[in-house]
Amino acid sequence: MxxxxxxxxxxxxxxxxxxxxxxxxxxxxxxxxxxxxxxxxxxxxxxxxxxxxxxxxxxxxxxxxxxxxxxxxxxxxxxxxxxxxxxxxxxxxxxxxxxxxxxxxxxxxxxxxxxxxxxxxxxxxxxxxxxxLPTRTDKMSFYGEIIDWIEENDIIEFCDLVTYARMNEPDWASMLYTNSTIFFNSYITSRRNKRTANDI
Structure with a gap:
């Protein structure tokens, strides 16, 4: 042995x-x-x-x-x-x-x-x-930044967010291209629907 x-x-x-x-x-x-x-x-x-x-x-x-x-x-x-x-x-x-x-x-x-x-x-x-690639903390920070920008600029079309991110915020763009499209598209659509409902 x-x-x-x-x-x-x-x-x-x-x-x-x-x-x-x-x-x-x-x-x-x-x-x-x-x-x-x-x-x-x-x-x-x-x-x-x-x-x-x-x-x-x-x-x-x-x-x-x-x-x-x-x-x-x-x-x-x-x-x-x-x-x-x-x-x-x-x-x-x-x-x-x-x-x-x-x-x-x-x-x-x-x-x-x-x-x-x-x-x-x-x-x-x-x-x-x-x-x-952004960490979980980075992603949460980016989410907050994007939501603030959407509100401050009264964004109601997802394409406007994508265009701005592509030209000015590459970290935002990277998230939108991969796994955050559904969330932000839904968020912007919800804002647009809310405005339409209030106008009726």
Missing amino acids: GSKKSSENLKKDDRTRNWTFIVYPDSAPENWEQILINQAVPWFCSPLHDSDLNADDSEKKPHWHCALCFENKKNYEQILEIISPLNCTIPQKVKSMKSMLRYFIHADNPEKHQYEKSDIRCFGGAEYESFF
């Missing part, structure tokens, strides 16, 4: 699929993006962080946050070999890609400079949209 290995004797797997690092414009080679593109792996690049501040309010050096996404786990040495030509920071493991991408624009850090989600760049088939 074989003995069980103790947890201390088990080899720790220090590999992971997602890694992040920081690239500085003043030290990276001009073709640094192409170097990563040539790796043929999905990766994300943040907007240029050129408005970040240190704790003493001094300006940080402009930089990009990058994240590599592999189908299989990679160890530190493998990632270092890939990114060493970039003259960037050492790679760090990404525990949550959603949190990482939200940090790219400081979505959860209102005290920091806010960058545009649309300025996140995607390579190798990477897509960021799914990482920014």
Whole structure:
């Protein structure tokens, strides 16, 4: 009967699929993006962080946050070999890609400079949209905003809401395109019917 290995004797797997690092414009080679593109792996690049501040309010050096996404786990040495030509920071493991991408624009850090989600760049088939789906709290907040807008602007046609959202409120539009159409269409129809009944 074989003995069980103790947890201390088990080899720790220090590999992971997602890694992040920081690239500085003043030290990276001009073709640094192409170097990563040539790796043929999905990766994300943040907007240029050129408005970040240190704790003493001094300006940080402009930089990009990058994240590599592999189908299989990679160890530190493998990632270092890939990114060493970039003259960037050492790679760090990404525990949550959603949190990482939200940090790219400081979505959860209102005290920091806010960058545009649309300025996140995607390579190798990477897509960021799914990482920014609204939480339940976000959805409830959006519902309140939309209802207030409908009331304030006396909206009685669903198409007017959709047109406004498409042009001005992409988060609203995303909800209307997916799972909130029935609710808001019914709400607007109810307002219109109520007005008609009052006019009789």
